[in-house]
Amino acid sequence: MERKTGWEIWDENKIKDAFSYAEEYKNFLSKNKTVRKFVKSVVLEAEKYGFKNLSEFKSLKKGDRFYKINKGREVILGVIGNKKLVEGCKFIVSHIDCPRIDLKTSPLYEDESIALFKTYYYGGIKKYQWLTIPLSIHGVIFLKDGTFKEIEIGENENEPVFTITDLLPHLAKEQMKKTIEEGFPGENLNVFVGTIPDKEKEKEKVKSNILKILKDFYGIEEDDFISSEIELVPAGKAKDSGLDKSLVLSYGQDDRVCAYTSFTSFLKNLELENNNFCLLVDQEEIGSRGTTSASSSFFEYFIEEVIEKSGYSITDLKKLFENSKAISADVNTLLDPNYKDAYEPKNTAKIGCGVVLTKITGGKGKGGSTEPVGEYIAYIRKIFDKNNVLWQPGEIGRLELGGGGTVASYFARYNIDTIDCGTGVLSMHAPFELTSKADIYSTFEAYSAFYKEE
Ligand code: MN
Ligand code: MN
Numbered sequence: 140m141e142r143k144t145g146w147e148i149w150d151e152n153k154i155k156d157a158f159s160y161a162e163e164y165k166n167f168l169s170k171n172k173t174v175r176k177f178v179k180s181v182v183l184e185a186e187k188y189g190f191k192n193l194s195e196f197k198s199l200k201k202g203d204r205f206y207k208i209n210k211g212r213e214v215i216l217g218v219i220g221n222k223k224l225v226e227g228c229k230f231i232v233s234h235i236d237c238p239r240i241d242l243k244t245s246p247l248y249e250d251e252s253i254a255l256f257k258t259y260y261y262g263g264i265k266k267y268q269w270l271t272i273p274l275s276i277h278g279v280i281f282l283k284d285g286t287f288k289e290i291e292i293g294e295n296e297n298e299p300v301f302t303i304t305d306l307l308p309h310l311a312k313e314q315m316k317k318t319i320e321e322g323f324p325g326e327n328l329n330v331f332v333g334t335i336p337d338k339e340k341e342k343e344k345v346k347s348n349i350l351k352i353l354k355d356f357y358g359i360e361e362d363d364f365i366s367s368e369i370e371l372v373p374a375g376k377a378k379d380s381g382l383d384k385s386l387v388l389s390y391g392q393d394d395r396v397c398a399y400t401s402f403t404s405f406l407k408n409l410e411l412e413n414n415n416f417c418l419l420v421d422q423e424e425i426g427s428r429g430t431t432s433a434s435s436s437f438f439e440y441f442i443e444e445v446i447e448k449s450g451y452s453i454t455d456l457k458k459l460f461e462n463s464k465a466i467s468a469d470v471n472t473l474l475d476p477n478y479k480d481a482y483e484p485k486n487t488a489k490i491g492c493g494v495v496l497t498k499i500t501g502g503k504g505k506g507g508s509t510e511p512v513g514e515y516i517a518y519i520r521k522i523f524d525k526n527n528v529l530w531q532p533g534e535i536g537r538l539e540l541g542g543g544g545t546v547a548s549y550f551a552r553y554n555i556d557t558i559d560c561g562t563g564v565l566s567m568h569a570p571f572e573l574t575s576k577a578d579i580y581s582t583f584e585a586y587s588a589f590y591k592e593e
Contacts, residue, residue, distance in 0.1 A: 142531050144491035145577030146385065149529075157580035161387055164399050164579060165377035168389050172294075172372050173277045174421050174431075177235045177395065178214045181402050181419060182206055185216055188406055193217075193441070199448040204409065207441050212421040212431040215441050216405060221412040224446060225455045227462030228414040230555065231405070231586055232433065232546055233397040233469060234423030237390070238262035238568045240269060240303075240328060240371040242278075246364055249346040252336065255329040258303075258371065262424030266323040268569050273300035274330065278369030280359050288357050293374045300374045301330050330371060373570040385491070385576055392572040394423065396579060397468035397561040404586035415590045423469075423546055433546035439553075460553040464515070466560045466589055467547035468582075471495040471533050473563035481536050488533030488563045493581040495533035496523075497559035500544055509547040515556040519589075526588035529581040533563065560585060 145157065171177040182190075185206055193205040199219050206216045243257040260266060275293025282288070293300040306314055314322045336344030337351060353359050359367075377389030398419050405417035422432035429435065439456075446455055474487045488495040498516060499508045523530045535543050551557040562582045565573040 142489055142492040144489075145493060145529050145575075145581060146491060149577075157576050158384075160580050160583060161379075161576040163403075164396070165379075165387060165389065167399055168391060168395055169376040171395070172275070172391060173368075173370065174212045174236050175279060175368070176277070177398065178208060178211060178419065181214060181216070181398075182208065184402070185406065188409060190216060193444060193448075196448055198450065199445060207444075209431050209435070209437045213435070213437060214419050215438070216402065216417040217445060218405075218409050218411075218415050219449065220414045222414060224414055224449050224451060225458045225462065227464065228416055228459060229590055230416045230418060230463060230465040230550065231401040231468050231589065232418035232420060232465060232550060233401050233561070234394045234421065234433070234546060235398045235419045236262075236421045236424050237372075237393060237395065238264045238424055240274065240330070242364065242367070242369045242371075244365050245361075246369075247332070247346060247349060247361060249343045252345055253334055254332040254345045254349045256332055257326075258328050258330060260325060260328060261370070262568065264568050265319065266325065266328060267305070267319060269328065270303045270305040270323070272302065272570055273374040274302060274371040275300060275374035276369060276371055278367055280357070280363050280367040280369070282359070282363060282366070288359060290357060290369060301332070301371060303328050303330055380573060387574050387576060387579065388571050389574075390570055390572070392562075392564055392574050393470045393567050394468070394561070396470060396564070396574055397582065400562070400579065400582040401466075401468050401586050404583050404590060408587055408590040411591060412593070413590060420546060427546055427549065433549040438549075457554075460555050463553075463555045464518075464589075465547075465550045465555045465557040466586065467509075467545045467550065467557055468586065469545040469559060469561045470564040470567065471497055471559070471561055472535050472567065473533075473565050475565055481540055483534070483537045486532070486534045487536065488531050490563060490565065491575045491577045492531045493529030493578060494523075494531075494560060494585040495563050495578075496520075496530055497533055497535075497561075499534055500542070500547065500559055503539055503542065507542065507544050507548075509551040509557060509559075511551075511556060511558045515558060518556075519558055519560070522588050522592040523585055525592070526584065528585045528588050529577070530560075530585060 171180050190204040193207045203219045208214045239261045241259045241261045246256040278290050280288045333349045337348040340347040373390040380386035380388040420433045422429045427433045473490045547557045562578045
């Protein structure tokens with residue numbers, strides 16, 4: 140089926156709406172480059188709409204707006220509608236963690252009179268893409284006395300940035316012969332931190348000077364790194380891309396594009412019949428295993444609390460899940476003209492042609508996929524078409540080349556109808572990912588339709 144882009148179909152006003160929505164989106168991305176910052180900003184925004192911590196409610200009734208934060212790195216927003224809870228809820232779940240470069244437990248060392256940080260890469264990256272670009276440092280250091288220090292260096296004009304070096308091409312004859320995996324070993328991703336020595340010291344003079352700076356500015360010692368969450372991400376703001384400015388180039392669009400579109404559509408649709416929830420989870424890029432990930436029992440306990448405070452019993456939980464609907468809001472691939480061979484064009488989404496509805500994630504013989512029932516896919520199609528949402532079907536790529544997963548399975552396991560639906564992204568997991576403003580806006584419209592419709 141021939142698909143048309145939003146630019147072809149939409150009138151001038153709608154295109155204007157898509158562009159102005161993208162401005163707010165870029166701004167939010169630029170300001171919230173870590174999971175913790177994203178959670179904080181979402182809660183601040185929700186509070187403007189009257190949302191309060193769930194613990195402040197003794198009981199819940201129609202119209203109540205609440206949130207619950209899990210350890211600063213996950214948040215669920217909810218609003219009670221007219222419908223009985225056991226008749227079902229609407230959930231949109233996205234992840235707010237993104238590929239990045241984390242500091243190792245004992246990161247700081249000196250080599251050849253240079254102070255460096257040893258790092259772990261977080262998530263599935265092509266390591267060479269993260270070399271030689273300006274990086275900023277973001278994070279929190281938790282001290283033994285219960286206090287914490289926040290660090291952000293490299294986002295403002297007058298602040299230094301950081302970088303990981305690469306070998307000059309003149310000497311890369313051996314490196315070029317290796318596979319990409321072997322040519323860029325993870326242990327080489329060491330970040331330059333400084334080169335000025337502390338002349339009063341006998342050895343590790345440069346490292347000592349860096350420790351002095353850390354002590355003076357942040358009050359932290361070398362041992363404090365173990366209880367820190369410090370990461371390096373591409374420095375700078377989200378930008379328009381292309382002469383026509385139709386694209387957004389930014390760090391962290393997987394999956395903050397779906398997180399942003401889901402929580403903004405959630406906040407725009409509060410006066411409704413439905414019991415709506417917006418879930419922003421962590422740790423998807425490393426397999427969803429931790430306390431703040433989609434597999435954590437936090438979600439289940441949150442729903443139990445909502446059920447009890449609404450006057451139902453825990454035994455109603457299964458019924459609630461059975462009657463509920465969920466969107467696993469995560470990005471998908473787009474047909475890339477530079478790498479056509481990797482895709483099966485008939486089943487791959489195209490840039491600008493709208494939000495991507497994905498029946499099958501995974502690879503090979505649907506391995507790892509949660510494949511929703513046909514009835515649910517028909518329901519989603521119906522509400523998208525009814526609300527003039529620009530959407531397209533899409534799968535991740537050619538069979539047997541690889542594949543990918545989302546958090547869908549953690550909701551499907553409760554017998555909640557769950558489908559993958561999100562924005563298409565080019566250069567996924569690269570320091571700077573590329574999206575279309577038409578696709579971002581149609582994702583927002585798709586999630587709005589989902590929250591709105593019966
Ligand atoms: Mn993702
Ligand atoms: Mn990802």
